[in-house]
Amino acid sequence: MADQIITDAQSRMKKAEEALKRELGTIRAGRANASILNRVTVDYYGAQTPLNQVASITIPEPRVLMVTPYDKSALEDIEKGILESDVGITPANDGTALRLVIPQLTEERRKEIAKQVKATAEQGKVAVRNVRRDAMDSVKKGHKNGDYTDDDLHNLEDQVQKATDKAIKGVDAIAADKEKEVLTD
Template sequence: MNTKELTQETKRKMDKAQSVLESELGQMRAGRANASILKPVVVDYYGAQTPLVQVASVSVPEPRMIMVTPYDKTALENIEKGILEADLGLNPMNDGDNIRIQIPQLTEERRQEIAKKAKATGEQSKVAVRNVRRESMDAIKQANKADEINDDEAHQVEDQIQKLTDAAIKGIDQIVKDKQASILND
């Protein structure tokens, strides 16, 4: 067993959990226009379910507005329908050339609700990090039992993995804290 590869793989998986968290939190509405809100939108484009970004450009011309400009004007109605069907709580306005989406001001109650959801998403990421740690620790114990590594080396690698876990959890907490501040203060 190569302990260096194990710790690198563990770190890679933990970093992946953090990047997935950042992606998920980026899609949460925080009262300010953000093009990533429209990531889950798919459009029926000539019979194929196509991601919105492949049929239109998405821009943020004002802090509370998202503008969707289709590459093909015939897809305008399908894009509008796709945004409505995505059930994002957004109301697209079709002006014949573009679709404008006004982002409403969030109520304090809604901000609290979104902040709680962000925290829950962070907790899921922490669980993922802890699962990665558990898998790595199990691999170390099996290698130690099979005499592939000695006890000292096993303890040393376990300490490294615990430090990686602590750093990943701390990073997740900071990401969630930043997102909650953004949600509550925008």
């Protein structure tokens, strides 16, 4: 029971880190990254379909994304989907594919994005702390029910805290990497 609480908490903390990585992957950093198009959906024959299911996304140059539809008739729908999304890049349509040129970021914009990265990382830390709180509540509930002795309670609380500290360090490292990517060219 006690091991299950710790294992569950560690698993949920790891998922919070992975969610942070996915979220930070969608933030534009001044170079081409196909994951910035992950949230784009396209009206494909009446159904909202993720862009990566209707087109291939390649990076022919460091600052260029090339979106090539599998079905050429969907090109205009894909262009419309990109324009309606929050990507903030206008695609260039050459009749067979779309080119998205990632603009050079200004220093001011880089600092704004770095703040956004920090805010997103803070949300990740909050998620980790929520998992910690849930695990601590479970441990205290087990102690109250007589499942654990006082020594077991302290040991389990220490294990939960160590797992939390490790997850927070992981979140900080992920955020620092993304911030470095944003602030350098």
